Amino acid sequence: MKRRLLLVSNSTLHGSGYLDHCQQQISDFFGKDVKRVLFVPYALHDRDAYTKTARNKFRTLGYEVDSIHEAADPVQAVQKAEGIFIGGGNTFRLLKSLYDSKVVTEIRKRVMEDGVPYMGSSAGTNVATISISTTNDMPIVYPPTFAAIGLVPFNINPHYLDHDSSSRHMGETREQRITQYHEESDTPSVLGLREGCMLLVEGNKATLLGSTKARLFTTGNKFRVTRSGSVG
Secondary structure, eight states, X not given: OOOEEEEESOSBOTTSOBTGGGHHHHHHHHTTTOOEEEEEOTTSXXXXXXXXXXXXXXXXXXXXXXXXXXXXXXXHXXXXXXXXXXXXXXXXXXXXXXXXXXXHHHHHHHHHTTOOOEXXXXXXXXXXXXXXXXXXXXXXXXXXXXXXXXXXXXXXXXXXXOXXXXXXXXXXXXXXXXXXXXXXXXXXXXXXXXXXXXXXXXXXXXXXXXXXXXXXXXXXXXXXXXXXXOBO
16 A cells, blocks of 8 residues: 555644644655645635745745646545645534535545555644544534545544543533544544644554654543553
């Protein structure tokens, strides 16, 4: 399998700028063979401003950015892409726009069959999985299905937060929400990516990178803490 994925929990880490905390991993991931990255800004309303932010950052790393929303034919833009980056925002809006643009199948083909490197952040990480059912976002729009691109055979919960025993907040924790998801779904695993970490997928090998741990939930309410650098 040719897939290469960099699935980042968050675009901005507290105390740093946009993608600063993972810029070395981005450079290592896209390498020197990729010159231009196709950016997908569908998760935010102001796509022009979002593209400007991504374009400015990637230029500091030595890459030019083409935005899919500027292309006359989104499918053709995916077909020609050297690398793909889908940014964060609202996951429901993002997935609906991907289906509206008819690029879901084409992105899957380019990544899984052609080996085009795919980077996602937050919502862009959500849509790389089996479904968006473990997103933290509100359904502000309705995609035709919750089924996502399916680049990995599990789900991810970006921005994963641990329970704070000192908090007076009485709503469900992320752990409880994911447990509820497993009560209704046979998806075997959900990876809780804490802010500051990311998953590098190369073929059938996955490596946790970054400064924080992740938490892997499986059916039957079992979980294990995954340390940075571990391979599964």
